[in-house]
Amino acid sequence: MPDTAPAYSTRPGWALLGEFTRLLLLAVVLPVLVLAGVLLWQASVSVREQSATRLSAAASSGAQELEGFLQVHLAAMQVLADRRNSEGDVADVARWNVDLGRIKRHYPAFSTLLVTDADGVVATSEPALPDAVRPMSVADREYFLAPRRSGRGHVSDAFRGRGLGNDALIAVSVPLLSEGRFAGVLEGSILVDSLVLRRGGLDEHGFELLLLDRALTVVQASDGMPHLPLDALGASALDRDLARLARTGGGMQQLRGVLRNGGDAFALAAPLDNGWRLVLLQPRDVLEAELRGAGLAVVALLALVFAGVLVLVGSKLRRLGGSVRGMLERMQQFALDGGSTQIVPANMPQELLPVADAMNALAERARASYAEVNLSLQEQRRLREELQAMAQRLLTVQEDERRTLSRELHDDIGQSITAIKLAATSLTDESLGGDPQVRREILDEVIAIADQTVLKLRNLSLLLRPPQLDSLGLEAALRGQVALLSRNSRLSIGLEVAAIDGRLPATVELACFRIAQEALTNVARHAGASHVEVAVEVEDDGQQRALVLRVSDDGRGIDPARPGGLGLLTMRERAAQLGGSVTIAPRPGGGTVVRATLPIAGNG
Structure with missing residues (x-):
């Protein structure tokens, strides 16, 4: 690439402003207008549907309320008529006056109550009829004719009153019977303005x-x-x-x-x-007022959205312009060497020509950087493999040190041996004379100290590295560990080791034993279990052979939200050193299952 970049026009403004304006119209304005139309149509449909729903609900509610009002008043009349019919005194006017007054007090919607005989002549009423209209016949009224014809209670159509005024009324009436024959009606008139709505x-x-x-x-x-x-x-x-x-x-x-x-x-x-x-x-x-309100709300919302889009786009454009200018300056500074295939800027907008020149320079630098990164990744992979090998060697050294420490611990019990020596020496003391009782006590003490020392040596040796693991193999070491833990705790431990051809690699046996030892110790300390099952087997899926260890207990289980302790971390690290894994999961029915998978191939 030439050392000097071509000169391009740097006049103010942006030549693509017109294209961007048209794009903004197509991408923002037109969709907003279409969306506005759709939302207005949906709002119109929604308002109409809501109006129909409200209208239907109000009509149904009003009809039910009115029917309830009429049925209550009709039922009151029917109860009174049934009582008088059963008593056989439908002609007792004095009692009717008392009953009508009581009905009028309890049901104030009745403007007029009356009782007729079988011919429709009013026998009595509440309030009483004026003398000028007595006697008055209602034989032509619907509220008299319908009960006489059907023998049932009836709600009449609207009519204009007479005798006690000419108001618009409706009536509820029930038939009166005497010895099973029609004897008149009991009627109550209600002003239409009193109907409950x-x-x-x-x-x-x-x-x-x-x-x-x-x-x-x-x-x-x-x-x-x-x-x-x-x-x-x-x-x-x-x-x-x-x-x-x-x-x-x-x-x-x-x-x-x-x-x-x-x-x-x-x-x-x-x-x-x-x-x-x-x-x-x-x-x-x-x-229409509701529709206008909904439409104005939609338009206002869309206007706010459109204004927000314009403000956001304007802000982004200003930031983009500044970023592009800064990027161009940095790209031109990076364009220090050449030799790469050039981007041909034919038919490109004038504003993008400096970008093309800068990208020509950055392409070559990117290739060089990629090569450097690739080398760095290879180096990292090599270092990671070395670290894994180093960690494996470190674990081996650690186990060698434990074996050495197991031998040296024998010397740490010198005090016990010295105590035995002093007790034995005291047996040669002539001052004791021939007292056999004293000599017996000294000998018992020597025997007790010796037994304790032997037991301590065995326990320490087993803790640091069980000798069975090297001499007899994994199964014998596991059975020794199970027997030791069973003696020192209340756990019932079952061990099942599948048949394995030959000896496993020492690293695999050691990792399996240590993971089982840590898992059983955790159960004894924290699980609150009564029974533990330990199973060891070799699995072969055709691609890899692996030793699988399962430790299952019936304890309280492990809290998934609680982070694991050092023991769990150690188990996972031992498995990871061999390319394996350790999983800890709840046991069906309660408890915990620890599963360790240790690959056999490549760990010899």
């Missing part, structure tokens, strides 16, 4: 209501409806739409010009068990 919930959502009886006569209407009580739905187009909706029911429908102010509404009809219809309407302007 929770208007608070309807007002909260802006609903309007229209309650129609079986003849499609208006029983009750909210303020936003152009109808009054006792209005019959006429032949106008608006009333025909309402009547069709009330008769057929179905889902939510849009009715045009149905409100008092001429506005449109979405309406839904809920039937009552007595044949009435409760029509709930949501004004269209209320629904």
Whole structure:
């Protein structure tokens, strides 16, 4: 590469700004607009579905509440009638006056209560009829004719009262019987304005209501409806739409010009068990207001997102521009040598030509650096292998030192031997005379000290390196360790060693013995177990032969969250020195299983 880099234009601005602007429009603005349209459509659908759900729930709840109100009052009348029918005194006016007064007090929704005879003539009422209208017949009223015809309680359609006022009323009535024959009716009138409908919930959502009886006569209407009580739905187009909706029911429908102010509404009809219809309407302007609110919320959210994207992109561009300028300067400083294949900058934007020149220089330096790194990795691999061999030699030296220490420990019991010598010498003391009792005591002491010394020597020798491991092999050393631990603890230990052809490599036998020794010691100290099973076998999967050791106990188990101690670390390190592994896992039914896998090949 030439020592001097070509000169390029460094004029202010960026020639790719126009391309970037178009890319920003395609990648950000258009997707945001599409997303806005989709979200607005989804919001519209969601608002309409929620409105239909609220309207249906309100209609169902209102119908159930009204039916409950009517059934309660009808049941009160039926209980009174049944009692009087069973007592056979339906003609006792004095008692009726008492009963009607009691009903009026307990059910204040009744505006008028009356009792008729079999011909429909009013026998008594609460409040009492004016003298001017006495006697008064109600034989033409639905609330008299229906019970007489069916023999059952009845809820009438809306009607206008007479005798005690001309208010809009509905009535509940039940038949009276005397000796099984129709003897009149017990009737209670209720002002239509007293019908229980929770208007608070309807007002909260802006609903309007229209309650129609079986003849499609208006029983009750909210303020936003152009109808009054006792209005019959006429032949106008608006009333025909309402009547069709009330008769057929179905889902939510849009009715045009149905409100008092001429506005449109979405309406839904809920039937009552007595044949009435409760029509709930949501004004269209209320629904549109919800749609506008949801749309504004979506647009505001998208505007915030778009503004955030623009701010983020602008910030990133400023940082990118500074980073690119700094990178170009550093690349040009790195371009100190040549000789590599050059990047041809044909048809490249002017702003990227310095990058091409810098990359030409960095390519050669990267190849040289790769070669250096490759050599470094090879050197590291060689050092790692040497460290493993050194660690293996260190472990061997450590075991040799333990063997030496095992022999030298015999000299550390000199005090015991000296004590034996002094006791033996005392037997030659003539001052003792011929006292056989004293000589017997000295001899017993010598024997006891000698037994203790021998036992101590054996235990120390076994602890440092069991002689059976070198002379008799792994199985004998393990059985000796199991016998020693069984004598010094309450553990019940079972040992099973599979048949092995010939002797295993000394390093493998030593590692297996030490891992088993450490595992059994941990069980005795920490597991709180009563039984331990030790199993040794050789596994051959066709690719590698390995000695497998399993130590399984029935103790309290090991906490996986608790870090292992030095003993566990030592076991893993011994296995790793031979290319093996140690795993510690819970035992089914409680306890712990230690499994050590020690490869045999290559560890001779």
